[in-house]
Structures are given as structure tokens and as C-alpha cells.
Amino acid sequence: xxxxxxxxxxxxxxxxxxxxxxxxxxxxxxxxxxxxxxxxxxxxxxxxxxxxxxxxxxxxxxxxxxxxxxxxxxxxxxxxxxxxxxxxxxxxxxxxxxxxxxxxxxxxxxxxxxxxxxxxxxxxxxxxxxxxxxxxxxxxxxxxxxxxxxxxxxxxxxxxxxxxxxxxxxxxxxxxxxxxxxxxxxxxxxxxxxxxxxxxxxxxxxxxxxxxxxxxxxxxxxxxxxxxxxxxxxxxxxxxxxxxxxxxxxxxxxxxxxxxxxxxxxxxxxxxxxxxxxxxxxxxxxxxxxxxxxxxxxxxxxxxxxxxxxxxxxxxxxxxxxxxxxxxxxxxxxxxxxxxxx
Amino acid sequence: xxxxxxxxxxxxxxxxxxxxxxxxxxxxxxxxxxxxxxxxxxxxxxxxxxxxxxxxxxxxxxxxxxxxxxxxxxxxxxxxxxxxxxxxxxxxxxxxxxxxxxxxxxxxxxxxxxxxxxxxxxxxxxxxxxxxxxxxxxxxxxxxxxxxxxxxxxxxxxxxxxxxxxxxxxxxxxxxxxxxxxxxxxxxxxxxxxxxxxxxxxxxxxxxxxxxxxxxxxxxxxxxxxxxxxxxxxxxxxxxxxxxxxxxxxxxxxxxxxxxxxxxxxxxxxxxxxxxxxxxxxxxxxxxxxxxxxxxxxxxxxxxxxxxxxxxxxxxxxxxxxxxxxxxxxxxxxxxxxxxxxxxxxxxxxxxxxxxxxxxxxxxxxxxxxxxxxxxxxxxxxxxxxxxxxxxxxxxxxxxxxxxxxxxxxxxxxxxxxxxxxxxxxxxxxxxxxxxxxxxxxxxxxxxxxxxxxxxxxxxxx
Numbered sequence: 001x002x003x004x005x006x007x008x009x010x011x012x013x014x015x016x017x018x019x020x021x022x023x024x025x026x027x028x029x030x031x032x033x034x035x036x037x038x039x040x041x042x043x044x045x046x047x048x049x050x051x052x053x054x055x056x057x058x059x060x061x062x063x064x065x066x067x068x069x070x071x072x073x074x075x076x077x078x079x080x081x082x083x084x085x086x087x088x089x090x091x092x093x094x095x096x097x098x099x100x101x102x103x104x105x106x107x108x109x110x111x112x113x114x115x116x117x118x119x120x121x122x123x124x125x126x127x128x129x130x131x132x133x134x135x136x137x138x139x140x141x142x143x144x145x146x147x148x149x150x151x152x153x154x155x156x157x158x159x160x161x162x163x164x165x166x167x168x169x170x171x172x173x174x175x176x177x178x179x180x181x182x183x184x185x186x187x188x189x190x191x192x193x194x195x196x197x198x199x200x201x202x203x204x205x206x207x208x209x210x211x212x213x214x215x216x217x218x219x220x221x222x223x224x225x226x227x228x229x230x231x232x233x234x235x236x237x238x239x240x241x242x243x244x245x246x247x248x249x250x251x252x253x254x255x256x257x258x259x260x261x262x263x264x265x266x267x268x269x270x271x272x273x274x275x276x277x278x279x280x281x282x283x284x285x286x287x288x289x290x291x292x293x294x295x296x297x298x299x300x301x302x303x304x305x306x307x308x309x310x311x312x313x314x315x316x317x318x319x320x321x322x323x324x325x326x327x328x329x330x331x332x333x334x335x336x337x338x339x340x341x342x
Numbered sequence: 343x344x345x346x347x348x349x350x351x352x353x354x355x356x357x358x359x360x361x362x363x364x365x366x367x368x369x370x371x372x373x374x375x376x377x378x379x380x381x382x383x384x385x386x387x388x389x390x391x392x393x394x395x396x397x398x399x400x401x402x403x404x405x406x407x408x409x410x411x412x413x414x415x416x417x418x419x420x421x422x423x424x425x426x427x428x429x430x431x432x433x434x435x436x437x438x439x440x441x442x443x444x445x446x447x448x449x450x451x452x453x454x455x456x457x458x459x460x461x462x463x464x465x466x467x468x469x470x471x472x473x474x475x476x477x478x479x480x481x482x483x484x485x486x487x488x489x490x491x492x493x494x495x496x497x498x499x500x501x502x503x504x505x506x507x508x509x510x511x512x513x514x515x516x517x518x519x520x521x522x523x524x525x526x527x528x529x530x531x532x533x534x535x536x537x538x539x540x541x542x543x544x545x546x547x548x549x550x551x552x553x554x555x556x557x558x559x560x561x562x563x564x565x566x567x568x569x570x571x572x573x574x575x576x577x578x579x580x581x582x583x584x585x586x587x588x589x590x591x592x593x594x595x596x597x598x599x600x601x602x603x604x605x606x607x608x609x610x611x612x613x614x615x616x617x618x619x620x621x622x623x624x625x626x627x628x629x630x631x632x633x634x635x636x637x638x639x640x641x642x643x644x645x646x647x648x649x650x651x652x653x654x655x656x657x658x659x660x661x662x663x664x665x666x667x668x669x670x671x672x673x674x675x676x677x678x679x680x681x682x683x684x685x686x687x688x689x690x691x692x693x694x695x696x697x698x699x700x701x702x703x704x705x706x707x708x709x710x711x712x713x714x715x716x717x718x719x720x721x722x723x724x725x726x727x728x729x730x731x732x733x734x735x736x737x738x739x740x741x742x743x744x745x746x747x748x749x750x751x752x753x754x755x756x757x758x759x760x761x762x763x764x765x766x767x768x769x770x771x772x773x774x775x776x777x778x779x780x781x782x783x784x785x786x787x788x789x790x791x792x793x794x795x796x797x798x799x800x801x802x803x804x
Binding site: 195 | 461482483485512513514515516526566574575625629689754758759779788792795799801802
């Protein structure tokens with residue numbers, strides 16, 4: 001396709017991307033560099049059904065003047081990025097200087113909200129992604145081996161976890177793993193531990209979230225791989241069979257190499273999706289034990305006071321994180337592409 | 343006493359009978375259940391130095407003694423627009439529905455009832471004209487609206503359409519009425535009298551007694567996890583700290599500043615008590631919100647719980663539980679703690695505000711409709727839905743906990759511009775301590791650091 005045609009072809013989508021993705025990201029970058037104005041507070045006598053209290057309120061006129069003078073707020077540079085809620089450079093330096101052992105230092109790092117969230121986010125991403133790939137491939141091979149009549153219904157049921165809205169799916173599981181729920185109670189009986197609670201310990205919560213993540217994402221990998229399986233060349237498989245290859249050998253040496261490009265695609269999407277893990281944390285009320293970067297952004301923007309600067313900084317760090325995660329895969333794809341062109 | 347003098351005096355007193363009477367009339371609220379005041383709470387010295395007297399024998403009487411006023415607000419309203427944003431629960435549904443009934447033909451009515459109202463309100467009231475003409479708020483959620491100057495003073499509207507509105511219902515900030523409060527709420531104890539009898543204990547009035555009762559229940563093998571409070575990480579957990587800290591007589595900020603002052607001995611004691619109590623709670627307690635604790639209570643698995651008064655109606659009705667639980671459920675005041683005299687709880691009101699960025703016509707229409715919405719007809723038809731701040735309210739058993747807590751002198755939740763930031767920091771940073779993963783000192787230091795950073799970003803601290 002000539003470059004000119006290609007440009008016209010993608011123009012509508014490019015325009016939409018610039019308008020709805022590129023510009024908002026620029027806006028987020030700018031917001032992350034600013035913090036709110038200094039607030040002018042005055043003492044006031046506040047009365048209500050429960051009596052009067054001397055409290056403070058924001059002096060609207062004085063604050064408005066500051067706002068008119070600087071509509072964006074106070075310029076803070078990268079200050080928000082390095083404060084305690086984000087990269088916490090100063091806190092890290094202090095912890096490094098004061099900690100006597102590596103373990104103590106690690107404990108201090110895990111006490112900082114950003115690193116605590118990063119630890120969970122990375123664990124979730126790197127455990128979920130390979131499991132989703134493996135499980136998706138296994139389901140696809142299994143379904144592909146079924147007699148034709150059963151395939152339709154099986155595909156439908158295998159897709160269910162992805163069809164269910166993530167929040168609803170996690171809420172249903174949340175109730176099932178409750179100490180009074182069917183899974184929670186069964187585990188207590190099976191393991192003979194009446195105190196066992198999947199929601200109480202951080203480790204078990206992490207495991208629960210990861211299992212949920214695999215359960216809900218596996219159908220995505222399955223559908224892609226199943227589609228790929230339909231294109232595996234029959235001649236090659238027959239040739240392998242004639243050469244005496246077992247079923248496992250056929251999968252290992254024929255099917256998997258054929259599906260490899262698809263696996264790269266699924267890996268890319270899964271890395272991105274899992275790095276942005278959010279719904280299960282809310283659905284499972286897991287905030288006490290597991291926080292992710294997306295959850296921190298959500299938490300900043302919720303409630304009585306919204307912290308746009310802080311949320312913007314975490315958003316930028318998340319984007320950088322995704323870019324770092326994807327770079328090995330992208331570099332490889334780029335190399336392959338160049339090699340093929342030559 | 344002229345009514346002006348009366349009004350002035352009322353500013354200084356809380357729950358003063360004289361302030362609750364309709365002007366020029368004396369109504370007696372007898373015939374309702376009297377709740378004996380706790381000893382030692384009369385004439386409390388308020389922390390701000392204002393003498394706050396508690397002349398009133400019983401708050402429930404006070405509710406009934408409220409002015410039996412009929413506001414001049416006239417229904418149906420002929421013109422204008424009524425667009426209300428509110429939280430989502432039974433009492434507010436009733437108020438909003440009654441307000442909508444007040445709209446005449448051709449008057450636009452929009453009701454958005456959602457638990458996410460706090461996240462919408464600032465953005466929704468900022469444009470001109472605002473998306474909603476009224477936001478229904480509580481002590482905490484009115485603050486962001488005031489910080490941004492998005493709600494209007496109601497004094498003129500009151501003078502014109504509701505001159506008889508009792509002082510009790512008017513929430514004033516620096517002399518201007520900014521909201522009309524119509525219901526009260528607080529967290530307090532729920533106890534199972536049958537279980538207390540089994541272990542031979544009285545109804546606890548201090549948290550030390552609560553621990554004693556819980557130990558006895560566990561020892562007797564009656565229940566595994568007899569206690570619960572709303573300790574879900576986030577807003578709920580932050581609220582429990584705030585209540586317990588006030589019970590210990592703590593101050594949240596250094597006087598006159600936005601500098602946080604919870605990292606001290608009082609803070610440590612507060613955390614120790616929360617940990618001691620939750621040792622008797624189900625290990626899942628960090629996921630407990632009001633829905634979870636109500637379900638646990640109704641299933642009969644709890645003997646003592648610290649929950650919102652607004653849940654009382656639901657727990658005492660004949661749905662979702664057994665007669666054994668319902669008949670033995672009693673709502674009592676929030677306990678005191680550590681020898682303090684104030685109950686470890688905060689008082690809350692729910693009320694309506696009128697947006698600033700709307701036409702005066704819409705403001706008048708909405709004000710009249712909302713005054714009608716909180717009127718006697720709504721209250722009479724929904725007695726068990728809330729502790730109404732209305733003369734038409736007949737306090738039932740579901741109001742006893744809130745009444746007793748208010749009467750014992752609990753403080754209102756602070757209406758400070760930076761309180762929300764502290765609340766969020768508390769909600770996020772305390773769970774590691776309650777899970778036993780870090781020390782109380784570390785938890786308080788974390789709260790302090792998280793709050794200070796947020797307050798700097800928001801411009802409250804330098």
C-alpha cells in the first residue's frame with residue numbers, strides 16, 4: 001500500500017486518537033506539574049442541629065483572586081512525582097541510610113504507597129500473564145479435539161468468564177469465598193481450619209485475586225488461540241504423524257510455532273491489561289491487602305477532595321510502566337519486521 | 343423573651359428546649375419514651391470554650407417538641423426547575439419523592455439518587471447553570487461545596503418561604519445559613535440483651551466494659567466473633583478512628599492550623615482500643631461496611647456491634663432476621679472510653695443545599711419543593727426510616743441509640759476544609775496496623791505523612 005493511501009486510510013482513526021487520547025495525555029502531563037493554590041482559610045462560627053463550633057472555612061474571595069492570577073495552580077515541577085505518595089525519593093534515601101539490613105530496607109519500601117502498589121501490580125502481571133497463555137492454549141486444544149457437535153456449547157461456556165462484567169464476576173466470587181459462602185466454607189471443612197479466611201490475610205488475598213485474574217482473562221487467550229488452531233496446516237500435521245510424532249510432539253513442534261505470533265499478541269494485550277488491574281480490587285474489597293497503581297489513581301479522585309495533581313502523576317508513572325513492560329516485546333517485533341523486509 | 347433574643351441565645355446552646363419550641367407557643371412532647379441522660383454530661387465544657395448546656399431531659403422529647411410549623415412554601419410550584427442530586431437510601435428517596443410531588447405542570451424535575459453523589463457534586467454544581475439545583479449533603483460532603491463556593495446562602499429564601507423553620511434545622515456557617523438539616527445520624531452500640539443476660543452482664547457504657555462483655559461471651563463459648571464495627575479499609579475505617587479518637591478527647595489539628603496532631607499518646611490509645619475490639623471480630627473485618635455488619639447482625643452472629651443509627655429501622659423490622667434476634671436487639675448510646683465523658687462517636691446531619699450557579703427562580707422553586715419534601719407528611723409516612731429533625735417525628739426504638747448518643751454530648755463531625763484529607767489518609771494507612779503488620783507508631787507516622795503531603799498539594803499547608 002502506498003504511504004499516501006495508507007495515511008488517508010488511517011486518518012479518521014488517527015484524528016480520533018489525537019483528539020481523545022493524545023490531547024488528554026498532554027493535559028494530564030501538565031496537571032501533574034501543578035498543585036492547588038494556597039488556600040486562604042478564615043475562622044468561622046458554624047452552627048447546626050448539634051450546637052455551635054468554632055471552625056475554619058475557605059475564604060472564597062481571597063482564594064478566587066489567587067485562582068484568577070494563576071488558573072492552573074502553583075507550578076510544582078516534578079515535585080509531585082518524587083513526593084512520598086509517588087516515587088518517594090527522599091524517603092527511599094532516608095530508609096537506605098537508616099536501615100541496617102536489606103530486609104529492613106525492603107520493609108520500609110513496602111510501607112510507601114506507590115511501591116506497595118507497584119509490588120502487587122507487577123506480581124499480578126507476571127503471574128497472571130503466563131498462566132493465562134498456558135490455560136488459554138490448553139482450553140483451545142481441548143475444545144479443538146472435541147467432536148463438532150459439542151464445540152459450540154463448549155465455546156460459549158468457556159467464554160462466560162469474559163462475558164461477565166469484571167465487577168460483577170468479582171463480586172459473585174467475593175460472596176462465594178466469604179467464610180459463610182460456599183467456597184469459603186468448603187475450604188474450611190476440607191482443610192479442617194475453622195478460622196481460615198481468604199479475605200483476612202494478604203497472601204491469600206493476592207492468590208485469590210490472581211486466580212480471579214486468570215479465570216477472567218483465559219477466555220481471551222482461548223478465543224485467539226482457537227482461531228489460530230483452525231489455520232494450522234493439515235499437511236504438516238499429517239506429515240508429522242507419518243513420521244511417528246506423538247500428540248505432544250505435534251503440539252510442541254508444529255502447533256506452538258504456528259501460534260507463536262498470536263502468543264506475542266496475547267502477551268502484549270495481557271501485559272497491558274494486567275498492569276492496569278483495578279476492578280477485582282474493588283470487587284473483592286481487597287484494598288487492605290492489595291493496591292494497584294490504577295487503584296491509587298481511583299482513590300485520589302474519589303471522596304470529598306479530589307487530588308488531580310497526584311492522580312495525574314500516578315497516571316504518567318503508569319504509562320511509563322506500561323511502556324517499559326512492553327518494550328522488550330515491541331523491540332523484538334520491530335527486529336522481526338525489519339528482518340522480513342530485508 | 344423576644345424571638346430575636348431567643349434566636350441569639352440559641353446560637354450558644356445545643357438542644358435547648360427553648361430553642362426547639364415554636365415561636366410564641368409551647369408544645370409539650372410528653373408521651374414519648376424518655377431516655378435517661380447519662381450521668382456527668384450536663385453542662386459539659388465545650389472544647390471551644392463555649393458553655394454548652396444540656397438542659398433537655400431527653401432528646402426524643404426534643405424532636406417531638408420541635409416547632410409544629412407549616413412553612414409558607416406553596417405546592418404545586420408553578421414555574422422553575424427542580425434538579426436534585428442526593429445519596430441513595432430510604433429516607434432520602436422519600437424526601438425526594440415528596441419534593442417531586444410539589445412540582446406543578448411544566449416544572450422540570452430531575453432526581454439523581456446515587457451513592458456516588460460525593461464524586462459528582464463539585465463537577466455538577468460548577469458550571470453555570472449548574473446541573474443540579476440542590477445537592478443533599480452531610481456534615482462532611484458540604485465542605486467541598488463550600489470550599490468552591492458552589493452553594494448559596496439560604497437566609498433570604500427562609501425569610502420568604504419558611505420563616506417558621508426552627509433554628510435546629512438551620513446549618514449556618516459564619517452567620518449564613520448554608521443548608522437545611524432534616525435528619526440526624528450517629529454510630530452507636532447495638533446489643534443483644536439475651537446474650538448479655540446469658541453471661542450476666544449489664545449493657546456496657548464504656549469500651550472497657552464492652553471488652554469485658556466480649557471476653558465473657560467468648561469464654562462462655564456462645565459466639566466465636568461476637569463483635570463488629572464498620573472497619574472496611576477506606577472511609578469506614580477512617581470514621582472509626584475519628585470516633586474513637588474523639589472519645590479519647592483528642593484534637594485532630596494543632597489549634598488554628600491545618601497541621602495534623604494525631605501522632606501522639608491519644609492516637610496510640612485509640613489504635614490500641616480499635617485493635618483490642620477487633621480481636622473479637624471476624625478476621626474479615628477489614629472488608630466490613632454497613633451492609634456486611636447489618637447482615638452479620640441479622641444472622642444472629644453478633645452480640646455487640648457499633649453501627650450507624652440509620653440502619654436501626656432495617657434491623658428492627660421483621661425482614662431478614664429471626665424474631666429471636668430482633669426482639670433482643672437494643673440500640674444504646676455509643677460508649678465512652680478511657681475514663682472520658684464524651685461518647686466515642688460523631689454526630690451527623692443530612693440536609694439540603696441550593697446551588698449558587700442557578701437562576702433565582704429555580705432556586706426558589708427548589709427550595710419550596712425541598713421544604714415540602716422534608717415536611718410533616720414525609721416524616722409521618724416514614725417514621726422508621728430516619729431520626730428526623732421534625733416536630734412530626736415520633737421517635738421509636740430505632741432512634742434510641744442516636745438520641746442517647748447526641749444527648750450524652752457527642753460532638754458533630756468537624757466541618758473543616760481539610761478534614762476530608764485526614765479522613766482519607768486514616769482510612770488508607772491504618773489497615774496494616776490492624777492486620778498486625780506494623781506498629782501503631784508507624785501507622786500514625788504514615789497517616790501524618792500521607793495527610794501532610796495531601797494538604798500541601800491542596801494548598802492548606804506550606
